[in-house]
Amino acid sequence: MASRSRILGVANSPPPQRTAVEDSSTATAKPVNSxxxxxxxxxxxxxxxxxxxxxxxxxxxxxxxxxxxxxAPPSVSHPPRAANRGLKKKVLKSLPKLTYGEENEYAGKLADDCAICLAEFATGEEIRVLPQCGHGFHVGCIDMWLESHSSCPSCRQIFVTARCQNCGSSPVAASDG
The missing domain is CATH 1.20.5 (Single alpha-helices involved in coiled-coils or other helix-helix interfaces)
Incomplete structure (x- = not known):
């Protein structure tokens, strides 16, 4: 029976005392807070x-x-370009129409064909000559182009509409260059 008391005695005995060396080694190994x-x-x-x-x-x-x-140096500044959105119908109708083959100021200066549809002008056909650049086109071709673009299809010169300072109406397209 002595062995039983020994087992019980060991279980109830106080924990062994630690030395100073053991305490310092366990003090540095504290768990780190995650x-x-x-x-x-x-x-x-x-x-x-x-x-x-x-x-x-x-x-x-x-x-x-x-x-x-x-x-480029800041002294060389380019003016802002107008948006290429098309001309208003009032301005479009104010552009001059000519009859091909008649004597006029553009006789001899116009090309023989329309740069949009690539068809040759026939004598007696109505053409529209753009006043800023002097390029001529069939009336139907250039009107369709100028409804969605505000530039010449040949030279890409952009038209800016100018308003009359007296009455405020927009008579004819003016060049920005």
Missing amino acids: DMVLILATLLCAVICVLGLVTVSRCAWIRRICCRTLV
Whole structure:
């Protein structure tokens, strides 16, 4: 029966005392809080991202400053171009119509064919001559073109409508060049 009391005695005995050397080794091995690791990792990633963005924006700023000297000087500025949206019907109807083959100011200066449909002009056909550039086209061809474009189909010169300063009406298209 002595063996039974020994087993019971061992189970009820106080835990053995630790030495100072054992206490210092277990004190450094405390469990690490996982929330703190996650917070530190997030802060480190944020700092790296901010530094990267600062570097990229600085490079872009330096490049913009350096490229300004390579571009045309600011004294050479081009006027803004008008939108190529088509002419209003009132302006379109005000463009002059001529009869091909008759004596007029464009006789001998016009091409022999319409640059839109590529058909030759026949004597007696109505053509429309654009006053800004002097190019001539069949009336139907150029009217359809000018409904959706505000430029000459041959030379791409853009027309800007000018309004009368007295009455405010738009008589004839004016050139921007």
